[in-house]
Amino acid sequence: MSVAFESWIAKLIKSAVVPSKKKRSANLGILAFEAAAIVSRLLHLWRSLSDAALARLRRDTIRLPGVRRVVSDDDSVLLSLACAELADSLRHAADAAAAALAPRCADPALREFRKRVKEFADSSGDGAADHSWVMSAKEMQHSVKKMDRLVASTAALFTEMEELAEAEACLRRLARCGGGGGGGKLAAAVEVQQRVFWLRQEVEHLKRASLWGTAFDDAVSLIARAAFTILARIKRAFGIVPDASRSPNPVAAAVYPSPPRERGRGRGRG
Template identity: 35%
Template sequence: MPARTWLADLRSRLRVGPRKNDGLGILAFEAAANMSRLVSLHRTVSDVEVRRLRADVLRAEGVARLTSTDQSLLLRFACGELLADLDRAAGSVACLGARCCAGDAPLLRDFDRVYAEAKRGRLAQLDATVGFSRGATRRFKEMERHVVVAAKLYAEMDALSELEASERRMERWKQHSGPIPAQTTGTGKGSAADPGEKLMSKLREQRQKVRRVMEGSLWNVAASKAARLMAKSVLAVLARISLAFAAFVPGLPPWTVGRAWALGHSSGSGPLHRSATPAALQHSAPIFGQRDSASLLSASSIKPSVSTVGGSSMELRYANVILAAKTLLAALRPPAGDNEEAHEGMIDLSKRDALYKMLPVGIRKAMNAKLREIWKKAQPVDEVSAAASKDAVECLLRWLSPMAHDTVRWNDEQSMERAQRFSMQPRALMVQTLHFADRKKTDAAIVDVLIGLTCVCWYDDEQRRLESLDRDDDDEYQL
C-alpha cells in the first residue's frame, strides 16, 4: 500500500485530523532510526569506549593474530567505519532538511554542502555560526527520549494492526458462518460478553493508546525542528571523532581539545587529551590524503581486501563454524548420570553432522588432508592425547570465539531488524570481527580447532563404546 494511502487510512482509523504541514508524520520512524544511529555513534566515541577500544579491543589476541598488530592501521579502520556510518546519518538529515520550507536556515536547506565543508576543516567556523557544541549533551538526551517514544509507538501500532487483523477475520467468519456463539460462564448461569464486543472494546482502547503515544512523539514534531536537532548532532559527532582519532588519523578536521567538555564527554575523568604522537605512528601513511581530504572522508567505508575473510564474504559463516565448534566441545564433557549418557551421545552426533555440513569447501579439504596423515600414522588416541587436544582447542577458542561473537553481533546490528532499529547502544566495529582477518591464517586456526576436536570426539566415542560393552557384560552376568 502506498505511504500516502496508508497514512490516510491510519488517520481515519484513529480519528486523527490532518497533521500540521511541517509535522513528520510517518517519517517519524525514519527520523527516530537516524537519531538512534547518532546516539549510538555518540556513545561509541565516548571517553570510556575509545579508551576500551585502544586498550582492549584493538589489542585482543585474536585481532593481533589474524588481523594486525599495527595499532595505527587498526585505528584507521575503526575511524573509517565510524565516519562511513556518520555519512549515512548525514545523508538522511540532508534529505529531511531538503523537505523543509525555503525560509529555513541554510544549515537545513543545504546540509550536504555544510557537512562536506565541515569535513574539509571548517568545524570551528561552523561552531561559531551554528553553535553545535553548545548544548550537545541536552540534544543527545532529547534524541534518546524521542527514540524511546518512537519505539513504543511502533510497538503499539503493531499491536493495533494485530487487533484489526483479528477484526477482519471475525467479519469474514460472520459473513460465511453467521454470528460467533457467546462463551458461557463456568457456572452455566449466563453468557459472557460477546466475543465481537470484547474485541471491539480492545480495539477502542488500543486506538486511544496509540493516539496518546503519538501526541508526544516525533509524529507531531516539526520536520525543521527534528532536522535541526540531528544536523547539529551530526556535526558534534564529527567533532568528537576528530578529537578521538586525529592524533592517529591524519586528514581529519581539526578540533580544539578543550571543547570535549562542551560535547558532553567528561565522564568523570575529564576530556581525552591528545598526547604526543608515538614515533611508530609519526611516519605512518595517512588514511586520508591532505590534497582533498573531504572527498576521501565521504568514501571512508573500509572495504576488506580479497585476502581477508570479509573480502570473500565468508565472515558470518566462519563465525558460525567457530561458535558451533565451541558448543560441541562443551557438549563433549562427561554426563552427570548414566541415564543421560545415551542421550548425550545422540546430541553429539547431530552437532557433529551439522558442524561438518557448514564447513566451507576449502576448510573441509584441508581438514580431511590432515586427518589422512593422522590415520597413516595409526597412533591410538589415549586419555593423555585427548586431554592435550582438548586443551589445545580450548586455547584456540579462547581468542577465536570473541571475534566470532563480535562478527555475529556486528551482522545483527547492520541488518537493522526490528529489535535493532531503535538500538542506541555502542556498536561493534568491523576491526574487532573477522572482516579484516587474514583468510589463510583464519583457515589454519579453524582447521587446527577441528582436528583437535576430532581427536577428542574419537576418544569420547571409544570411551562410550567400552562403557557400553561393560554394561552388556554386566547384564549378561546378572542373567
Template identity: 40%
Template sequence: MVLVMPRTWLAGLRSRLGGSASEDGLGILAFEAAAAMSRLVSLHRSLSDDEVRRLRADVLRAEGVARLTSTDQSFLLRLACGEILVDLDRAADTAARLGARCCGSGAPFLCDFDRAYANAKRGTGLARLDAAVGFSRGAGKRFKKMERHVAATAKLYAEMEALTELEASERRMEQWMQHSGPIPAQSSKRQQADEPSEKLKRELRLQRHKVRRLREGSLWSVAVHKMAKLMAKSVLAVLARVSLAFGAVVLGLPPPIAGGRAWALGHSSGPLHQSTMAPDAAIRHSAPIFRQNDTASTPSSLSIKPPATTVGGSGMELRYANVILSAETLLTALRPAVRDEDVRDGMMELSMRDELYKMLPVAIRVGVTAELRERLRGQQVDEEAATAAMDAVERVLRWLGPMAHDTLRWHDERGMERKQRFSMRPRAPMVQTLHFADRRKAEGAIVEVLVGLSCVCWYDDQRRRPADWDD
C-alpha cells in the same frame, strides 16, 4: 540504514492516523528520524573517553585481532574511524532529507545541509558552521533530548504494531461471523460469539486511544524544522568529536575546532592519542581514508570494504562464525570425556558433530581431512593425546571465539528488528569481528580447532566402545 516497513502497514497507518509529514509534525517520518537519532546517540556514546580508551587498549589489541587482522594500530584505528563515518553519513542523509523540507522556513543551513556536511568533512567549513549555528554549545543536552525522543517513538512503534494485530484479529472475527451464517438472537451460540467480539472492540478502542496519546508525545507530532535542526547540529557535533579522537592517525578529517567547545559532550577531556602514540609515528604510519580525488558523493563504505583476501571480503564471516560457535558448544559437551565423567547424552553429542560437519565449507572440510590424515598416521589417540588436543582447542578458542561472537553481534545490531532499530547503546566495531580477518589464517585456526576436536571425539568413541567389539 533507512527504516523499512511493509507498504501495507504504512498505508494503513496513513489512512487511520493522519498521513505523512505535515506542518504539524513528522508523521510517519518519525520512525526514520528516530532510527537516525538512535544511531547518533550510539555514536556519541561510542566516542566517549571511556569507549575510545577501551577501543585502543582492548579491542584493537585483542589477541584475535592481532593474529588474524593486523598489529598496526594506526591501520586498525583508521578502520574503526571509517565505520563510524559510514554510520554518521547515514544519519546525515536523514538530517539532509528532513532539512530539504524546511527550505521555505528561512533556514538556509537546513535547506542545504548535505553540502554543508560534505564541506565540513573535507575540513573547509566545520569551524565556520560552529560559529554560525553553535552546534558545540549545549551538545550534551541535545543528545539527552534525542534519547527521550527515540524512547517515546519506539514505544509508539510498538503500540502501533499491537494495534495492527488487534485490527487483523477484528477482520478475522468479522470474516468468521460472515461465513458462519445467521445465528438465532436468543441462542447461547449468539452470546458466545458476541462476547469475544465485544471484548475485542473494547481492546481496539483502548489501543487506538493509547496510540493517539503516544503520537502527541513522540516525534510524530514534533515540527519537521525542529527535528531537522536538532539532528543537523548533532551530526556536526559527532563529526567534531571524531576529528578529536582520530585526527592524529586519520588524514582527511577536519581540524579540531579552536577553543575545544565541541568536546563538551559529557565525557570528553581532550585528544586521547597524545599519551599513547608519538605524533611523528602517527603521521608516519597514517594514510587517508579518502583519496584526494574522492568527492563528497563517494560513499565512505568504499574505504572500509574488506578485501577479497579477508573473511568479510569473501562473504563468509557469518558462516565461519557459526562454525566456531558450534565448535565451542561441542567442546563444552566433550569436556567430561577426558576427565572421565561420563555424564553426557551420547546421541546428542553425535547429532552436534553431524551438524557441525554439515556446515563446514569445502575448503575447511578438505583441510581438516588432510590434517587428520597426517596427524593420525600410524598412531593411536590415547588419553594423554586427547587431553593435549583439548587444551590446544581451548587455547585457540579463547581468542577466536570472541571474534565469532562479536561477528554475530555486529550483524544482529544492524538488523531490522525494532529492539535493534532504536537501540542507542554503543555498537560492536567491525574491526573486532571476522570481517577484516585474513581468510587463510582464519581457516587455519578453524582447521586446528576441528582437528583437535576430532582427536578428542576419536578417543571418546574408543573409550566408550564395548570391549567385546575388539574381539
C-alpha cells in the same frame, strides 16, 4: 438476533476502525520510523566516542593479537581505520537524513544539510566556535536524553500501531462471522471494541509524544546538531586537522569520499 448483531457490530467498525480524515501536516508522520533509525545510529555513534570507549579502543581493541596479525601492527594505521569506520557510519546517517527528511524542511539551511556536513568535514574546525550546529558537552547531554526519549516513544508507537491493527482486524472478523454464538460473541465484540478504543487513544498519545508528531524542521535540526557534534568529537578524538597541501583527511574522505576514477584515465595513449 443475527441481523441485530451484524447491524450493531457494523456501527462499531464504523466508529472504531475507519481512520479519520485529517489534513496533511508538516510533521514526520510515517517517516518517524526512519527518523528513529537515524537517531538511534547517532546515539550509538556518540556512545562509541565516549572517553571510556575511546580508552578501550586504544588500550585493548587495537592491541588484540588477531587484529595486529591480520590487519596491521601499527597503532596509527589501526586508529585511522577506526576513525574511518566511525566517519562512514556517520555518513550513512547523514545521507539518510538528507535524502528522506531534509528536502521537506522549511529552513533553507536544513535543506542543505548534506552540503553543510561536507563543508564541516573538510574544514579545520572542531567546535561550536567553528559552526553553530556543534553543541557543547552539556547541550549534547541534554540532547541525548531527548533523543533517547523520542526513540523509545517512537518504538512504543510502532508496537501499539501493530496491536491496534490486529484488534481492528479481529473486530472485522467478528463482523464477517455474523451473529452466531449469541451472548458469547456479543461479549467478545464488546471486549475487542473496548481494546480498539483504548489502543486508538494510546496511539494518538504516542504520536504526539514521539517523532511522529515532530515537525520536519525540528527533527532535522536535532539530527543535524547531533551529527555535527559527533563529527567534531571524531576530529578531536583522532586529532584530525585538514591540510590542503596533504592528502584528504580520513574524516572528510570517509564522510564524503571522492568518486572512483575511471580505469585507465590519465594514462598516455599509444
